[in-house]
Amino acid sequence: MWSNWSGYVSSPNATVSTPASFPELASLLRQAARGNKAVRVVGAGHSFSPLLQTDGLILSLDKMQGVAEIDRATGTARVRAGTRLSAIGSALAAEGLAMENLGDINVQSIAGATSTGTHGTGILLGNVATQIASMKFMTAEGTEVQASPGENPDLFEGGRIGLGALGVITEIGLKVVPAFRLKLERGKMNFDECLARAASLAKRHRSFELFWLPHTDSVLTKVWNVTEEPITPTGLKRYVTEDLLENFLFGLICRLSKWAPSSCPSLSRLCAAFISPGQHVEASHLMLSTVRRVRFNEAEWSVPAERGADALREIRAFIERKSFPLMFPLEYRWVRGDNIWLSPNYGRDSVHISVHQYRGMPYEQYFDGVQAICLNHGGRPHWGKVHSLAAKDLAGIYPRWDDFLALRERMDPKGRFLTPYLRSLFGLHSARNQPG
């Protein structure tokens, strides 16, 4: 049975197929059409929203991975869509190249990461989809369509974040940069001081991120800058911070908090006591690849950068008013504005606020409240994370919404890549005999 990383989205009745070639992929698509089955393409299954929930066919491109070609003249790498970000990182590093930026982990597929607007942090750094120079789709009929600024430019503008609704992405041409090292500096601040300084820290450093620990006044800060300093040996201290504390010990604490939710405030204060300054240097693709072993559910909202601090203050007040039992820190990152139609960063530099809840603990009231606060601040949801918006809400917050719907209709007129969830997202009514 297929299920996502958090275990909350499952598709018990779906068939999962893993084609190994383009002809096999085309043949599976035609077969699904004949059987009137909906088709969803899965990457690493790390989305929290029900994008992959279906009774139809789930196509995995796990056998269609790898960096096919590097073109130094154009500064691009042609990458097969199922390739994991970690594999792209090491293949590029071997050639003295790198991706400009990554999110918090590197286990997603490149097509899955770009299709939901996955991002890292940095006021001058766009989400991963902005690193796309060109892409190749396969339609439900098995026809290939190319998209780049010079070829089908509307498909390029709208298709870089397409939620798997426009066809199967088979290849992505990625813009690459010369390999670089990053120095991470971790620090601790109190909440008010940190929010007062956050915008200037974001401007001063290549990347800045903060984590506020609920039930405390403590904030963990992280800044990253490009450096020529040598790579720090992976010593005991780093193992203790990154694996023992952030995964093993944190996992134990989360289990304890689930068993005794009233202990959350004291456990959170205990976690805050462990925050200590530190620094290390690493190749960029390894630096931006945190290991996340403790499973959770997550919601994330992009708000205009200048509204971020007020939104976070309101969220803190809401959490304290409701006394939710929370162990996971709230995460606060920056993303540069872009022109991708369904990008949460369309037309504006943004702050992203992420909220988490340990797997098995109730999150609905918490996430709903955060959603309401962020919507009041002009929020847009992360497509891969939990939200409860549907077409009527989304149309008002994505200026190019209607253009995307028209593009979807053109690319997939028979709705082969649609499911009931996507139909509600796009405001499309189900007709009888439509795939589900």
Ligand SMILES: Cc1cc2nc3c(=O)[nH]c(=O)nc-3n(C[C@H](O)[C@H](O)[C@H](O)COP(=O)(O)OP(=O)(O)OC[C@H]3O[C@@H](n4cnc5c(N)ncnc54)[C@H](O)[C@@H]3O)c2cc1C
């Ligand atoms: C532990 C954890 C940490 C995370 N950290 C971050 C973070 O730092 N920043 C951030 O922004 N997000 C983060 N996310 C969210 C995650 O990056 C996104 O949900 C991303 O989409 C997952 O990639 P995936 O390969 O698992 O895609 P999936 O979840 O498998 O699929 C996502 C979407 O992409 C579509 N898709 C996949 N492959 C194709 C294809 N070949 N053609 C067409 N459509 C396709 C699917 O149909 C689906 O709609 C995190 C998630 C987890 C679980």
